[in-house]
Amino acid sequence: GAGVSQSPSNKVTEKGKDVELRCDPISGHTALYWYRQSLGQGLEFLIYFQGNSAPDKSGLPSDRFSAERTGGSVSTLTIQRTQQEDSAVYLCASSQGQGALQPQHFGDGTRLSIL
């Protein structure tokens, strides 16, 4: 079956531009997570969506970062006025339900490079 799909796989943009990263979770998965993987910081949690509940945005590093999840499925992570320190791999994961018992399935990530 289809796994978590992320697009684009690579994105190069100039400092100051806005970018949108897309995540298509596994069908039927109600929980969706965004993580960032960077050389200096390792893997960091960004945001969590569960069903129709308010998202947990506690990991977003600044107000330039935002995310939405439409119709309980596809999610978009938006970074406004990109900075060089935003360069990283952005990973999306989904799981079947709420709680840590449900394993998270990861996409292959979007590699973002800010020039």
Next chain:
Amino acid sequence: AQSVTQLGSHVSVSEGALVLLRCNYSSSVPPYLFWYVQYPNQGLQLLLKYTTGATLVKGINGFEAEFKKSETSFHLTKPSAHMSDAAEYFCAVSEPGANSKLTFGKGITLSVRP
């Protein structure tokens, strides 16, 4: 607050040798523990997890890990390394009842020498 410590960034073993990747955690409540593997240009794949019950957990590709509460450890082992095991390995912790977010260690790169 929870945290994960993976000492060292790189481990090199010979093919056929024992693989031991160390992980120590800190958590204010009994944690759930995970090991993930990442191959180049790919996402993370779950190797195994500990939630409750038996403390020795077996995963895919011949890996296993043992939860030791007294040592706050969850070390990953494999009796005999294979060339295909070369990858980056991440230990992660999650708190039951929380939003299930994973807190990861820095990762360890495993190299396997022929």
